[in-house]
Structure formats: C-alpha cells, structure tokens
Amino acid sequence: MKILFISDPLETFKTYKDSTYVMMREAAHRGIHLYHTLSSQLSVQYYGQVVALARPFKFIGAQHDHDHEWFRATEAVQAALTLFDAVIMRTDPPFNMQYLYTTQLLSLAQKQGAKVFNSGQAMRDFNEKLAILGFPKFTAPTIVSTHSDEIRAFLKTHQDIIVKPLDGMGGMGIFRLREHDGNTNSILEMLMQNDTRTIMAQQYLSEIVLGDKRILIINGEVLPYALARIPQDGETRGNLAAGGRGVAQELSRRDREIAETLAPILKERGILLAGLDVIGDYLTEINVTSPTGFQEIMKQKHFDVAQMFIDAVEKESQK
Secondary structure (H helix, E strand, O other): OEEEEEOOOHHHOOOOOOHHHHHHHHHHHOOOEEEEEOHHHEEEOOOOOEEEEEEEEEEOOOOOOOOOOOEEEOOOEEEEHHHOOEEEEOOOOOOOHHHHHHHHHHHHHHHOOOOEEOOHHHHHHOOOOHHHHHOHHHOOOEEEEOOHHHHHHHHHHHOEEEEEEOOOOOOOOOEEEEOOOOOHHHHHHHHHOOOOOOEEEEEOOHHHHHOEEEEEEEOOEEEEEEEEEEOOOOOOOOOHHHOOEEEEEEOOHHHHHHHHHHHHHHHHOOOOEEEEEEEOOEEEEEEOOOOOOHHHHHHHHOOOHHHHHHHHHHHHHOO
C-alpha cells in the first residue's frame, strides 16, 4: 500500500505533538510505503491528470522532542494521485485562495479515481467556523456579518462576546469584547478591515475556563475521549497553539449527543476525520482541514487514535 501525505514540510514537524507524525508512524509500522508532497507541488499536466511531486521517505522516528531528522527522504518523482492507494490532506489552514485551489485539484483527482481524505468537496463545503450554522440546536447565539454596526448591536445585546475571522486557525485573530470596552472600535476596524471582511461573533461562554473541548470523529465513529484545551490564566483562547494546556477526558452526555448527531452526517459528506470544538454545552467549530489532538489523547489515555485512523484509511481506500 502507498500513501501520499500532503502537509507542511516534514522538517517543520513538532514530533512530540504533531498528529500527522503519529499517522505516519502507524502507517510505517504496517509496512505502508510513505510519500510526501506540499500543496504547492500539485499540478495538472498536459494529459489532464492531477500529479504531485512526491518524495518517498522512510520513517526513522524522533530521538527527542526537537529532532528534525526523524525521516530519510529520497529524490522526488512526479506521480499521478491515482497511483497512490490513499491521499491524505493535512496542510494547515488558513483556508485562503491557494488552499481553495488545492481542494479543487483534489476534487479533480477524485473524479480520476484517487482516494482523497478528507475530500476536496468536503473541505470546501465545511468552513470550520460557518459549518456550525447548520446545527443551530447545538450552538450559542451567533451572527456572521461584514458590518461592524451589526457586531456592535450583538455586543450590546449579549454584553460579552467573542469575535473571530472565518479563515484562521490556532486561535489567530480571536478577540473577546465586552460592552463599553474602549478597544472595541479599533479591534473591529482591524479585524473587519473597515467593513470589507466577514467575521463571526458568538456569545462568550464562561465554561471556556474548563476547556475548549476537541472531540475527534473518525469515519463516523466518535472517540470516547475529548481533549480539553484549558486557557492560561488571563487568556481567552484555549488553543494549544495559543498556550492552552491539553487535558484528555471522557465525553460528557452533551458532548456525546453533539458528536453522535454529527458523525453520520460528516461521514456521508466525505469527511473521514473531523474535530468538533465544544465549549460547555455548545458546538463552536467543525474542523475538517487538519484536526489535531491525537498525541495528547494517546499519551494520557493510552487510546491509539493513530491506529484507529489508519484502520479507517485502509478500509475506505479499498472501496
């Protein structure tokens, strides 16, 4: 079996916490042949096929947390995506125009017979912020607007809100606004670029102090543990990239209700791997581009998430 990973450069991986790293490790343990490419190295050649400049590599394993020589790569070759048993898209957001073009190439490759996870169509359809609007019974009060006066009116109603861009990741560009905050106008001007950029505003959920929970769904199956990302003191964001502390914990009844409702829908829409973000009892995001949290759950709960994921890849690639 051959798997092509589309991700950020291997040399940049933080092997002690990167979910893609343990996916590759599990695949290597099974004797699967590994290849890597960048999203910028996808192209369509004159004969119409989607190809990648794919670099074969051997998984060696990191010797310490900051080991960047955990793999041994050989010379890249140009290969059609249909030549791989599975293509796994793991490039990090932001979901900009270049990312959009990549998903369109992946959709074309799928029409040609490639097995792509998650599908290009699914990644386009499920904007990680906007996707929650399809499940209003699970969401806190939320609006999406390009007009700052509407955001101010929402703030006046709820008095304490979160505002965020629609294309960020890792907590980038997220602000907490309270009524009568003297920085409100400047934050909205910057974030909305003088009413030319659409953002989301949500009622602030005080349960964030207990963690922004990441719930993983693999091939329609809900993992039994969530990763609660607990903010640092004085910080609004729980994202690990923003300094949050990850604590694996069992799902609450409400967590499971949300996840089990969404799981079959996500699977039907071509999403092999999703990460739901839940604060308190409310769904705040649906992550489908490159959900993380594998390693923290694996280390703290001894639940092999990577094994479950590669099992799913093998199963789906044979259909």
